[in-house]
Amino acid sequence: MKTAREQVDSFGVERHEASVTDVAEGDEGGFVVSTEDGEHAADYVVLATGAKRDLAESLGCAFDGDLVDVGVTMETSVENAYATGAMVRAEEWQAVISAGDGAAAALNILSKEKGERYHDFDVPADAQAVFGGMNK
Numbered sequence: 001m002k003t004a005r006e007q008v009d010s011f012g013v014e015r016h017e018a019s020v021t022d023v024a025e026g027d028e029g030g031f032v033v034s035t036e037d038g039e040h041a042a043d044y045v046v047l048a049t050g051a052k053r054d055l056a057e058s059l060g061c062a063f064d065g066d067l068v069d070v071g072v073t074m075e076t077s078v079e080n081a082y083a084t085g086a087m088v089r090a091e092e093w094q095a096v097i098s099a100g101d102g103a104a105a106a107l108n109i110l111s112k113e114k115g116e117r118y119h120d121f122d123v124p125a126d127a128q129a130v131f132g133g134m135n136k
């Protein structure tokens, strides 16, 4: 997680770490993410709270039984809201599957932003830049 956060920070993102208390659709589109530290506006949300499905439920996402209903892009019935990992699966969970769900959501968001199908491949030099120091 430390490496992932460092990689995200290297892109200059505004990153907040806080417990989310609510996610709601905004009056003028997008979402309002409420946290213990205040509210944040978002164009997209990716829910990744494991088997806890309360935020998906209060946001109004459709369920298939106990599971948040998603397709292969991980988008829920609420446009631009994605659900990943344990909340969309019945017990057949693994860390790599949850990470893959997040990647599927991210690529779908990037495709929407670009207006065309998009993939994002690193080359060995990119991996060396991020992970090279871990060998020392």
Ligand SMILES: Cc1cc2nc3c(=O)[nH]c(=O)nc-3n(C[C@H](O)[C@H](O)[C@H](O)COP(=O)(O)OP(=O)(O)OC[C@H]3O[C@@H](n4cnc5c(N)ncnc54)[C@H](O)[C@@H]3O)c2cc1C
Pocket: 018, 019, 020, 021, 048, 049, 050, 051, 052, 084, 085, 086, 087, 093, 094, 095, 096, 098
């Ligand atoms: C004992 C045990 C052993 C396991 N061993 C393996 C293994 O060897 N290999 C393997 O691949 N998988 C293993 N798993 C399964 C693996 O842990 C899960 O498949 C995986 O963690 C699910 O990932 P996730 O992202 O969906 O949810 P989680 O990993 O549960 O992550 C959810 C995160 O969301 C946070 N969160 C929840 N609510 C909020 C909120 N309101 N605001 C902010 N943050 C919130 C939680 O604190 C947590 O950090 C094991 C599970 C268990 C219980």
